[in-house]
Amino acid sequence: MRATYSSAPMSAEHGIASIYMACRGLMARTVRRIVGQDDVEDILQEAFVRSFEAEGRQDIRDARAFLMRTARNLALDHVSRAAYRTTGSLDQADEEHFIDGAVPVDAQVDAERRFVMFCQAVGSLPEQCRRVFVLHKVYGMSHEEIATRLGIAQSTIQKHIAKGLLLCFEQMQGSARETPAAAARRSA
Secondary structure: OOOOEOOOOOOHHHOHHHHHHHHHHHHHHHHHOOOOHHHHHHHHHHHHHHHHHHHHHOOEOOHHHHHHHHHHHHHHHHHHHHHHHHHOOHHHOOHHHOOOOOOOHHHHHHHHHHHHHHHHHHHOOOHHHHHHHHHHHOOOOOHHHHHHHHOOOHHHHHHHHHHHHHHHHHHHHHHHHOOHHHHHHHHO
């Protein structure tokens, strides 16, 4: 997140709080495209708090852009953390989580369906984005290791991972809205 600085302090009438109230709806729509409805409010509040604190440390020339960028970055971070939790290292998992007769068959089928949707979403990513995404999320490689292996900057790796998460999330959301029959026809 990069702030735009100004030598003149922001007046109270154009401060973060008033700008937040003015563009809150737009921020919510932007964040809602990235995360689920249940997480929007928390992300908006966190964006306000971080922006308000930043305003106390530095002068911010374009508060609206700063707020929007902060909210978007927080939403992408949220999706990234959620994806890591669902695709994190298997070494940390107990074997009993994989073999559980108590899990209903329909839940197992739904989990498998979501896994297939995720694999299809990853497969549809642009080539370089997919490489970076798989190396990081599947093979657990660090940004530095990926940068060395592919010969690209670490900032580019971060962008590919964020883009991959966003595109996978969007595709999975779209697939979840499809009827099972339509999804079966599309897969066939």
